[in-house]
Amino acid sequence: MSKRKDIHNSDIPVVCRACEARHRGVCGALTPEQLLKLSQHTKLSSVKPDTTLLEAETPIDAYSNVVRGVVKLSKLMPDGRQQIVGLQFAPDFLGRPFQRDSGVSAEAADQVALCSFPRRILEQLTEESPELEHKLHEQALRELDEARDLMLMLGRKTAGEKVASFLLLLIDHMDPEGNDDTDTVSFELPLKRADIADFLGLTIETISRQLTKLRKAKLVEIENNRTITVPSIERLRNVSGDF
Amino acid sequence: MSKRKDIHNSDIPVVCRACEARHRGVCGALTPEQLLKLSQHTKLSSVKPDTTLLEAETPIDAYSNVVRGVVKLSKLMPDGRQQIVGLQFAPDFLGRPFQRDSGVSAEAADQVALCSFPRRILEQLTEESPELEHKLHEQALRELDEARDLMLMLGRKTAGEKVASFLLLLIDHMDPEGNDDTDTVSFELPLKRADIADFLGLTIETISRQLTKLRKAKLVEIENNRTITVPSIERLRNVSGDF
DNA sequence: GCTCGCTCTTGATCTGAGTCAAGCGAGACC
DNA sequence: GGTCTCGCTTGACTCAGATCAAGAGCGAGC
Numbered sequence: 331m332s333k334r335k336d337i338h339n340s341d342i343p344v345v346c347r348a349c350e351a352r353h354r355g356v357c358g359a360l361t362p363e364q365l366l367k368l369s370q371h372t373k374l375s376s377v378k379p380d381t382t383l384l385e386a387e388t389p390i391d392a393y394s395n396v397v398r399g400v401v402k403l404s405k406l407m408p409d410g411r412q413q414i415v416g417l418q419f420a421p422d423f424l425g426r427p428f429q430r431d432s433g434v435s436a437e438a439a440d441q442v443a444l445c446s447f448p449r450r451i452l453e454q455l456t457e458e459s460p461e462l463e464h465k466l467h468e469q470a471l472r473e474l475d476e477a478r479d480l481m482l483m484l485g486r487k488t489a490g491e492k493v494a495s496f497l498l499l500l501i502d503h504m505d506p507e508g509n510d511d512t513d514t515v516s517f518e519l520p521l522k523r524a525d526i527a528d529f530l531g532l533t534i535e536t537i538s539r540q541l542t543k544l545r546k547a548k549l550v551e552i553e554n555n556r557t558i559t560v561p562s563i564e565r566l567r568n569v570s571g572d573f
Numbered sequence: 574m575s576k577r578k579d580i581h582n583s584d585i586p587v588v589c590r591a592c593e594a595r596h597r598g599v600c601g602a603l604t605p606e607q608l609l610k611l612s613q614h615t616k617l618s619s620v621k622p623d624t625t626l627l628e629a630e631t632p633i634d635a636y637s638n639v640v641r642g643v644v645k646l647s648k649l650m651p652d653g654r655q656q657i658v659g660l661q662f663a664p665d666f667l668g669r670p671f672q673r674d675s676g677v678s679a680e681a682a683d684q685v686a687l688c689s690f691p692r693r694i695l696e697q698l699t700e701e702s703p704e705l706e707h708k709l710h711e712q713a714l715r716e717l718d719e720a721r722d723l724m725l726m727l728g729r730k731t732a733g734e735k736v737a738s739f740l741l742l743l744i745d746h747m748d749p750e751g752n753d754d755t756d757t758v759s760f761e762l763p764l765k766r767a768d769i770a771d772f773l774g775l776t777i778e779t780i781s782r783q784l785t786k787l788r789k790a791k792l793v794e795i796e797n798n799r800t801i802t803v804p805s806i807e808r809l810r811n812v813s814g815d816f
Numbered sequence: 817g818c819t820c821g822c823t824c825t826t827g828a829t830c831t832g833a834g835t836c837a838a839g840c841g842a843g844a845c846c
Numbered sequence: 847g848g849t850c851t852c853g854c855t856t857g858a859c860t861c862a863g864a865t866c867a868a869g870a871g872c873g874a875g876c
Binding site: 405407413416432460463467471473474475478479480484486487530571 | 646648650651654655656658659669670671675676677703706707709710711713714716717718720721722723724725727728729730773774814815816
């Protein structure tokens with residue numbers, strides 16, 4: 331990031347100037363010229379909750395950066411059982427490089443903003459800049475780490491620990507700006523109960539009961555079903571099983 | 574693979590000639606010269622079941638290819654609960670590129686043979702050959718896909734479906750040579766019951782009961798607790814939940 | 817040969833989360 | 847205002863898999 335400080339801001343395409351993807355996301359690997367080229371083909375869009383963004387089994391012809399909101403990656407069993415296998419937050423990259431169908435589908439969890447570009451462009455840029463492939467590789471490794479954390483959670487944690495872990499995961503990923511190092515946070519749940527259940531391998535009813543339990547134990551406060559306040563992250567972590 | 578047919582075999586280092594990693598693994602990205610350079614620093618080793626290969630939280634200074642056997646990647650909770658988050662079969666690459674600690678530890682599940690080399694060498698080769706990074710990227714994406722399949726399994730499948738899926742996973746990964754397109758296979762279980770339990774998020778007793786159930790349903794035959802025969806892969810798939 | 821330790825199986829019982837069912841509150845639409 | 851739908855909660859009951867307990871099989875070491 332500091333490496334780019336010397337570049338005058340006017341070299342940066344207007345649409346990219348305020349975008350997180352340029353700092354923490356894959357676009358950070360691009361030169362101003364490449365960024366310009368890319369930005370000429372990008373399309374910003376905003377979609378409603380539960381809009382399907384990628385279908386499993388369907389090869390994709392566009393990639394996106396998540397600019398705002400939360401995207402659910404999910405897998406479906408033939409009989410309808412569903413598991414959310416990952417959540418993507420801004421500025422994550424969305425879409426499987428190298429064409430292989432990844433077998434997951436992607437849906438907006440809440441109001442989501444995307445910055446999309448055709449597959450062809452990304453492929454060109456990858457070829458001329460190994461640093462871009464490196465960024466994508468790093469994102470893949472990061473997602474792999476998260477997937478494995480989730481496996482531990484799904485396989486070995488109790489319902490209560492799962493819900494606590496989920497809240498902590500949200501706190502970790504959302505607005506890293508508002509990180510004032512305090513032990514207390516407040517935020518909007520981007521997922522509805524049904525999504526949380528599909529993420530944690532539980533049922534809606536169990537999510538509801540566990541949240542009530544956390545509320546009665548004064549570990550969280552809940553307003554309007556969606557606004558969560560965690561008075562002490564520390565205390566919440568104590569019931570997450572993570573130490 | 575066909576691209577290398579024209580290279581005379583004598584260009585290939587002796588230790589690499591019969592190695593799967595040269596074909597399906599990461600070494601396939603290297604030129605004969607690079608392979609030679611690498612092979613001068615590699616060390617072949619063979620380790621007993623349950624030997625620790627990588628410790629979580631400990632940065633690694635060597636990478637390996639799995640040449641024979643099965644390696645368990647696992648995560649541990651502070652109170653001792655354990656989850657196996659991945660299994661690596663020959664010729665998988667073992668070790669996290671770019672130094673970051675991945676938080677998993679690796680143990681031999683059965684008798685394992687490794688081909689190891691110092692981190693420095695891999696880093697040098699990655700710098701001079703983007704194709705190598707590409708191979709590593711592809712392996713990361715493959716592992717990510719597998720991790721997500723496992724998440725669906727851990728979160729949504731019944732004990733019976735989990736055990737059936739596990740056997741199918743083994744059939745998929747083991748000796749792709751012996752794949753004579755028949756519907757019946759026979760193989761040795763590389764994991765003991767306790768490992769299977771940690772992999773599937775169940776207990777030893779449940780594994781045992783589910784195997785007995787499969788045996789009584791004539792879906793598998795079991796000899797000496799370790800030798801499995803599946804008379805019809807098709808029928809086993811029918812109880813795996815995968816369609 | 818005998819014992820020890822390890823892996824695995826089987827049975828009896830318990831329990832955490834699922835299932836089924838009812839009801840509430842809030843926004844959307846008529 | 848009334849009714850529908852959707853998201854959520856709560857209670858009663860059920861059940862799949864965990865837990866607890868006993869014992870069998872088998873190879874290693876003495």
